[in-house]
Amino acid sequence: MQIEDTMGFLIRSKYSLLRDSEKKVADFVLGRGELCRTISLEKLAKQSGVSQPTVVRFVKALGYQSFRQFRYRLIEEAADRYQREKPDVQIMYGYQLEQLEGIEQVPSQIVATTVAMLEDMQKSIVPGEFKTAVQMLAGARRIHLYCVENSAAVAKDLQTKLLYMGMDCRYDEDYYIQRITAAAMTPEDVAVGISYSGQSKDVVDAMKTAKKVGAKTIAITNFKKSLIGKWSDVLLCGSQEQHFYGDAIFSRATQIVIVDMLYMGIIAENYWKRTKELDKNSHIIRDKAYK
Incomplete structure (x- = not known):
C-alpha cells in the first residue's frame, strides 16, 4: 500500500x-x-x-x-x-537524547521523528494560502528573503531555486542590510521571512518594515500564533509541535519541504516559461560538471 x-x-x-x-x-x-x-x-x-x-x-x-x-x-x-x-517503528515525539543512548539507534530515530513532523506539516498547510503564496512569488518584481541562523540554509536553497527560474531574488546575511533592503521595497515586491519560532527579532523587524512600506509578505514558520504572523499576508506553517531536543535540529526539515512545494508550485503556475528558464540556466553551468 x-x-x-x-x-x-x-x-x-x-x-x-x-x-x-x-x-x-x-x-x-x-x-x-x-x-x-x-x-x-x-x-x-x-x-x-x-x-x-x-x-x-x-x-x-x-x-x-x-x-x-x-x-x-x-x-x-x-x-x-x-x-x-x-518493522515496528516508534515515532518519538519530544525524544530526549541521553548520553548513553545507543549510537546505532540514532538514524532510525531521526528518520522517524522527521517523518512525524512532516505528517504534522501536511495538516498545517492550507491549500488556499499556499496557492496565494505561489501567485505572489510568481508575480513579484523582486523577492527578498529574511532569516537568521539555521534558516540561512533554507533561504539559500530558496534563492538558488528562484534564480534558476529567472526570478529576481536577493538574500543578505547581514541583519543591518536586511533592514535596509526591507525599507526599500515596493508594493510590487515580496518579502519572505523564514523563522522556526516566528519570534526571531531580526526577522520579525524586517518583515514589519517590509509590510509598512507596502510590500507583500510571506512567512515560513512553525507556529500560527507567532509574532511573525502579525506582519505576514500569507502564513505557511511547518507544524504546531515542538520536537526533539529544542528547535534547531528539525526546523530545517519542514522548511526545506515548504521551499520544494513553492518551487514546484511556481513551475506548475507557468510551466513553459519556468522550464525554459531552467533549461537555459542549466546550459550556462553545464561546463561546471565533469563529463
Whole structure:
C-alpha cells in the first residue's frame, strides 16, 4: 500500500479544510485509528466530544458516502497492514537524547521523528494560502528573503531555486542590510521571512518594515500564533509541535519541504516559461560538471 492510499494521509491532506469540530474527530481517528475500526458512530462522536452529525460531515468531507463505508476502509487498511511484514517503528515525539543512548539507534530515530513532523506539516498547510503564496512569488518584481541562523540554509536553497527560474531574488546575511533592503521595497515586491519560532527579532523587524512600506509578505514558520504572523499576508506553517531536543535540529526539515512545494508550485503556475528558464540556466553551468 502506497502512503497516499492510507487513511492517515487522506485525513492530513484534508485537515486544513475541515471545520474546527470536524478536526476533533480527525485528531481522534489519527490518534486512535485501531479503536475506530470497531467503534460505533455514537461512541466516536462521544469520544471526540462532538455531535453525531459532525462525525457524518467529517466522513463525507473525506469522500465517503456513509460512516459504515468509512469504517470498512479502516478495516481493509488494517488487514492489508497485517499481511505485510513491517518493522515496528516508534515515532518519538519530544525524544530526549541521553548520553548513553545507543549510537546505532540514532538514524532510525531521526528518520522517524522527521517523518512525524512532516505528517504534522501536511495538516498545517492550507491549500488556499499556499496557492496565494505561489501567485505572489510568481508575480513579484523582486523577492527578498529574511532569516537568521539555521534558516540561512533554507533561504539559500530558496534563492538558488528562484534564480534558476529567472526570478529576481536577493538574500543578505547581514541583519543591518536586511533592514535596509526591507525599507526599500515596493508594493510590487515580496518579502519572505523564514523563522522556526516566528519570534526571531531580526526577522520579525524586517518583515514589519517590509509590510509598512507596502510590500507583500510571506512567512515560513512553525507556529500560527507567532509574532511573525502579525506582519505576514500569507502564513505557511511547518507544524504546531515542538520536537526533539529544542528547535534547531528539525526546523530545517519542514522548511526545506515548504521551499520544494513553492518551487514546484511556481513551475506548475507557468510551466513553459519556468522550464525554459531552467533549461537555459542549466546550459550556462553545464561546463561546471565533469563529463
